[in-house]
Amino acid sequence: MNITLFDTIFYLLAFLTLGSAAIMVFSKNVIYSAVGLLFTFFGVAGIYVLLAADFVAVVQVLVYVGGILILLLFGVMLSNKITNIEITTETLHFLPASLVVIGIFVVLYRVFITTDWNPVGSYNFDPTTHEIGTLLMTDYLIPFEIASILLLGALIGAAYIARKD
């Protein structure tokens, strides 16, 4: 078996992603789950880098780690510790949970077997930003505009809720 550097890094990243995802799911402590999520995002970003999608990798870290995860930690900390209420996952909703999990698994498995997997032979690490920018402004202009209107709406809504009166 010939293990290249590429494979080594891939398996390390896969181990990091899956291991921290397991910590995230099985931990009773919400903060530990959040830290597990952090390393999951980091591992996924690393796999994006291996697939020569550098922009996606950095944006993944920027949005999920820099935005969503900080917000999540912020919310948990404001409610935990200060009020002395331990936030742990105690209740088990076995039936609905397993239904959702089986549903998601079926969908993912279907995607997995119907996708036409073709391994990429040679990787060329060309800059992707220029191409992404061009595509956003031409072929995918409508989804881009819709997303920005959605974000603007969320922004105005947040400002409205946060108002004093």
Added chain:
Amino acid sequence: MILPILNSEITFLQFLPFDLPEPLISIIFLLIGASIIAVVASVLALVGVYLERKISAHMQDRLGPMEVGPHGIAQTFADAIKLLIKEDIVPQDADKLLHFIAPVMVFAATLAAFAVLPFSKTLVVSDLNIGLLYIIAISSFVVIGAILAGWASNNKWSLLGGMRSAAQIVSFEIPASLAVLSVIMIVGSMNLGDIVEYQKGGFFNWIIFKYFPFNFIAFIIYFIASLAEVNRAPFDLPEAESELIAGFHTEYSGMKWAMFFLAEYANMFLVGVVASTLFLGGWSSPFGDFLNSGPFPVFWIFIKSFSLIFVQIWIRWTLPRVRVDQLMYVSWKVLTPFAFVAILGVGIWMVL
């Protein structure tokens, strides 16, 4: 990106009498590169600490450290050795694991950002074509480290400091990123090397003087926002010593505390290099081709970034700390609108 660089490095190791497996060689080279960054960043941080103590002392009509070495030059190194052998105290009710991870995360994220800084045309560890975005993204780990440190210490001051740090850095990331956007618009690249290449040829090619005064405004906004991002006075609310003892690192001692401390000064240098790369021509000489080869690019980038560090220290020892509400006012109602004006101005001017 990373793999072609590795291939060129592997040829260096052909002289070894025995064969190492290829992944191992690459990993060894990655580790060597990472260690060089770590050493350089730590030494720069120690120099920053010495400068801070000396400059603040002279501003207050004192002498500062004078005992160890001539004019106290070796004082910070002596302090570093002292910190290494100090006892590491962990509070009894602290979360031991996160208490350990937090300072490591802050220090590692700071070092990771150093990987893309261009010190000259060739002296850059990883010439990433999205280097600027990478720096913005990787610094979010610093925020998470601060929050985790605050939470894991199980101390009200620490928690408040961590929360303040998160709120502050997340708020100031917006004007900082917007100020950077006008530079990206002008150069058309997020590669820090390309941004420097664009500004070659002396003072008047620097982006700070392009489309005057819009980029000048952007530079001021970036500088203020970067002060807040590295928790420097007047925005040092996360560690406000008169209110929160030492904020998120109240419960840290010994080497873990030193990691926070070194990360803070390494971050000062980092934002200094980024600001001078984006707006002040980076490693290119301010006099065109004069003194622009050999070791001089490194000299210029150090002169520029240490001048900015001097201004940071000067501000810290001159201005009082702002309140939390004033901090948010500055970020959302002053810097962010002005950053939008700068982007709009540059954009319209470029189209005209």
